[in-house]
Amino acid sequence: MATGAAYKGSDLVSDYNCSKCEIFDLNVEAQHFCSECEHYLCDNCVKSHNEYHRKHTVYKREDIPKWAGVTIDRCDQHGKKLEYNCNVHQELCCYRCREHNHGRCSSFSRLPDLAKDFLKTEEYKQLPAAVDKLRCSLDELKNDRMNNEALLNDTYKKTLAEVKTLRKKNKQHFGPAGEDDS
Template identity: 60%
Template sequence: MASRGSSIYKGSDLIHDYSCSKCEENDLNTEAQHFCPQCEHYLCDKCVGIHGDYFKKHVVHGRGDFRKWVGYSMDKCDQHDKELEVHCDDHLELCCSVCVALNHRLCSSISHLPDLARGFLKTEEFKQLPAAVDKMRRWLDKLKNDIMKDQASLNDSYKNILVEILALRKTINKVLDRMERKTVQQLDSMMKDLEKSIKDDLETCAHMNDQLKTMTEQLQQITGNNKETNSYIGF
């Protein structure tokens, strides 16, 4: 399985955060854009297509599901794979040392995370976090159900409109024939656009739901001396 490291140049080769496992077997150096948990392989855009042909039932996570990749750590910077150390109060961002050096040198207020996290586990905000997440997930479930109902209604409307168009077709002349064909084409185009929008909304709801569940589980599993700091970072 590919090893993880910072994106730096070594000689003439670029070392990626995640390199494609299959490309490495052929002595190629390609940045991975996908991860298959069943195979435990990191895959580039080219290799993920080949992988999908052989393993159609495997669920592959893209960069948008980075938290599901092996090696993801809550207390590490997503951009630089360094430990999160401070909070930029100007930009409201968690930062590692590289973030500060590159993007926050001129910021007026930088806070040390252990200082911010001190006593955090006893705050009402943290105690109420599971309930707030549950409420958000219930809202997402309701939104998903409403969208699915809208989709069913849209399908019914589409079928009804199509029936009316076909019935009208029997009573009109050649000029109206051309109008009918144009109307059906416009309706089909509208249907495809709406279906795509609905599909995107459903996927977004499911993705956000999974992320909230994963983050909550990670918060509940935090142990060790840095439990308070890591809990604040997760929050």
């Protein structure tokens, strides 16, 4: 896990970045998660967050499994509902992002309008078959792994038996060397 701050574009990689620091193009690893705001927070940002939002539930790093309850329909920067797609940048945005980050962009689509005909698309109709194909591939990989594990165990047992047989022959041929038979 990475620590400290770096500007975006650096080699610093972390699994969760502080949502507040990202606004300032800083790459800081999150140590906390607020389930109400759905923001990842570093040690510095969590202090100010907790001053303003005393009743929010904030999870620490050791509670990462509880972080998974994040919804994907909220803006990471503002916590507002995502309503638009900026066609220029191909980014989802809330009304605040549209005003502040995409004010000069000329083309937006409302998400309900984009989703309206999605169920009729060929891509959507092919999803069940694609999921079944992936599931079959995963099942094959799982079976292969289990077969390889069984083969490895058999090979181990055979090799161990061969080593014991060779030790026995060596003891008979050269006499006891004072070693254990295990």
